[in-house]
Amino acid sequence: MTKKFSLLNNLLSVFYPRLCLSCGDVLQENEEHLCLNCQLHLPETDSHKVENHPLEQIFRGRVPVENTYAFLSFRKGNCVQEILHQLKYKGNKEVGAYLGEMYGKKLHAKGRLADADCILPIPLHPKKLRIRGYNQSEWIAKGLSKGLQIPYDTHILMRSTFTETQTRKSRFSRWENVKEVFAVTDGDAIAGKHVIVCDDVLTTGATTEAAVRKILEVPGTRVSVVTLATAQ
Numbered sequence: 118m119t120k121k122f123s124l125l126n127n128l129l130s131v132f133y134p135r136l137c138l139s140c141g142d143v144l145q146e147n148e149e150h151l152c153l154n155c156q157l158h159l160p161e162t163d164s165h166k167v168e169n170h171p172l173e174q175i176f177r178g179r180v181p182v183e184n185t186y187a188f189l190s191f192r193k194g195n196c197v198q199e200i201l202h203q204l205k206y207k208g209n210k211e212v213g214a215y216l217g218e219m220y221g222k223k224l225h226a227k228g229r230l231a232d233a234d235c236i237l238p239i240p241l242h243p244k245k246l247r248i249r250g251y252n253q254s255e256w257i258a259k260g261l262s263k264g265l266q267i268p269y270d271t272h273i274l275m276r277s278t279f280t281e282t283q284t285r286k287s288r289f290s291r292w293e294n295v296k297e298v299f300a301v302t303d304g305d306a307i308a309g310k311h312v313i314v315c316d317d318v319l320t321t322g323a324t325t326e327a328a329v330r331k332i333l334e335v336p337g338t339r340v341s342v343v344t345l346a347t348a349q
């Protein structure tokens with residue numbers, strides 16, 4: 118940063134101080150989105166550190182997933198809830214890329230997903246995309262890609278445009294509907310590859326499962342799942 122620019126930044130920060138998303142403290146010049154103290158106390162799941170972490174069980178008996186990793190534990194009222202709120206509803210897409218990169222580096226350092234070929238973010242429903250203006254999972258994938266040094270692609274996994282709205286369906290047929298929500302536009306690009314599906318939060322895993330199923334229809338693919346947070 119040039120001296121002039123830095124001075125301007127300092128002046129701006131007097132009027133518009135950048136605040137920590139978690140504790141609300143004023144951020145130091147070298148801090149981004151979260152203060153150092155909050156960063157050190159992020160509620161990590163440690164799913165990438167522990168063998169046979171409970172998270173690995175989430176897709177068991179449903180769909181074959183190589184590895185499932187989630188960075189943070191989402192609990193009602195914890196800082197992760199606020200981070201996700203900022204990421205999804207307050208236009209703070211950069212925090213997705215920031216934490217995605219942080220996690221990507223952690224996974225990389227542990228040698229996790231070293232043989233993966235590409236990262237595919239879960240696409241947002243077109244209606245939501247119009248309202249929000251961006252897909253938060255795409256921003257997480259962007260950061261993850263940087264940290265893991267694995268490319269990401271936003272066109273291979275798409276939403277099918279011809280699905281009926283879920284609300285109009287009965288409870289029974291809702292699952293059928295979810296299954297057809299996704300489409301793979303370029304199977305050749307991922308045939309025989311290890312694909313990472315990336316999303317913001319892993320809850321029941323139903324949406325992710327639908328995406329994984331669709332990808333696994335392409336011959337020779339293997340799939341892992343990485344999310345920023347989990348409510349599990």
Ligand SMILES: [Zn+2]
Nearest residue numbers: 137140152155
């Ligand atoms: Zn803080």
